[in-house]
Amino acid sequence: MGWRGILGFDYGIVQAPLGPDISGPELVAAVANAGAIGLLRAPDWECPDYLRELIRKTRSLTDKPFGVGLILSFPHEENLKAILDEKVGLLQVYWGEFPKERVDDAHRAGVKVLHQVGSIEQAKKAVDACVDGIIVQGYEAGGHVIGQDGLIALLPRVVDLVGDRDIVVIAAGSIVNGRGYAAALALGAHGVCLGTRFLATEESYAHPIYKRKLVELDKTAYTNIFGRARWPGAPQRVMRTSFFNEYGSLSDHDNETNHPVIGHSTINGMGKEVRRFAGTVPNATTTGEIESMPMYAGEGVGLIKEILPADQVVKNLVEEAKQVIQQRFHSSKNSK
Structure with missing residues (x-):
């Protein structure tokens, strides 16, 4: 070893x-x-x-x-x-x-x-x-x-x-x-x-824009606004993208099912619609409003x-x- x-x-x-x-x-x-x-x-x-x-x-x-x-x-x-x-x-x-x-x-x-x-x-x-x-x-x-x-x-x-x-x-x-x-x-x-x-x-297999943001951005936020319907009670840490800085608050009674489809993705071989405030990060197949999707990252992202x-x-x-x-x-x- x-x-x-x-x-x-x-x-x-x-x-x-x-x-x-x-x-x-x-x-x-x-x-x-x-x-x-x-x-x-x-x-x-x-x-x-x-x-x-x-x-x-x-x-x-x-x-x-x-x-x-x-x-x-x-x-x-x-x-x-x-x-x-x-x-x-x-x-x-x-x-x-x-x-x-x-x-x-x-x-x-x-x-x-x-x-x-x-x-x-x-x-x-x-x-x-x-x-x-x-x-x-x-x-x-x-x-x-x-x-x-x-x-x-x-x-x-x-x-x-x-x-x-x-x-x-x-x-x-x-x-x-x-x-x-x-x-x-x-x-x-x-x-x-x-x-x-x-x-x-x-x-x-992350989307190229997601990877680029990992290099460009250095601030994160602990939040619960993404993916509430799919995975309730599962808070997440994401990068403070322009989307998050503008829309980073959501009523406690709101979730992604009330928001429009902003893209599509193939995830583990299955085609999926991606709604605004869904918790799914963009992978290499994702199309649509990539920068409006969550981009998970830890606080150490500023060192990358x-x-x-x-x-x-x-x-x-x-x-x-x-x-x-x-x-x-x-x-x-x-x-x-």
């Missing part, structure tokens, strides 16, 4: 499952080939045959293990069965309960389980379920945010909770470079999970200056983190 390897992978770097289909086979395979952990995102509806195709296409691009992320608040029983049948390396679960019986099912299939949490209470349930790893998501994170605690406060509490159990703790929330990686390690994490930084890669190949992102993270630790920590120790 290489530097800070976790769960049998070379590096302690996880590429978040970017939805609804932004982290496709190309991105996941590129991350896996670089020695990090790539995660597909399962569709938000039951389509096990399509999910199997995604997994098999990814396998045609890499001989390394990878995983699939599953949102538990959407229908997922058939998709979960497909994931376990395909015996992927990892299953990442989020936004719901995944008790020990389910974890045991995954382990019997040879699949390791990561549970993403946003509070110490959720972390306790994950520990009780005997998961293989816990992704601790801070309030700073992009996309849908499950908790209210900042990463720097929550992460050490989860590290202390896990103690000497054989569970890796992975930090998530506005980590985009080696300095963030080193900071997470200093707080006790075994690795890091990045979403926004991997959005801004050549292999990401260019679109890079995914393997270069992994390499930079490792080399920068090593350099920071060597210069900041070892040099300070040696000077005393």
Whole structure:
């Protein structure tokens, strides 16, 4: 294993499952080939045959293990069965309960389980379920945010909770470079999970305008105006685009079903209308008023200056983190 390897992978770097289909086979395979952990995102509806195709296409691009992320608040029983049948390396679960019986099912299939949490209470349930790893998501994170605690406060509490159990703790929330990686390690994490930084890669399936905004913009907002009908009670962090700055408020009783269609998109093989204030981010197929659609990003987006190949992102993270630790920590120790 290489530097800070976790769960049998070379590096302690996880590429978040970017939805609804932004982290496709190309991105996941590129991350896996670089020695990090790539995660597909399962569709938000039951389509096990399509999910199997995604997994098999990814396998045609890499001989390394990878995983699939599953949102538990959407229908997922058939998709979960497909994931376990395909015996992927990892299953990442989020936004719901995944008790020990389910974890045991995954382990019997040879699949390791990561549970993403946003509070110490959720972390306790994950520990009780005997998961293989816990992704601790801070309030700073992009996309849908499950908790209210900042990463720097929550992460050490989860590290202390896990103690000497054989569970890796992975930090998530506005980590985009080696300095963030080193900071997470200093707080006790075994690795890091990045979403926004991997959005801004050549292999990401995000729309080119979305990618450009990740480089151009540096401010985000925590909001609940997008996708209320499809996914109620799921606030999100988005970039402060011109659209958001002008229309970033919505009556508590309003949602996307009351607003016009502003575009179309093919998502996981299905054609979809995109309404104003829908929660679906623009992928490479999306047409219409792209800049009026939500663009998820974490608070660290201001540190992203260019679109890079995914393997270069992994390499930079490792080399920068090593350099920071060597210069900041070892040099300070040696000077005393």
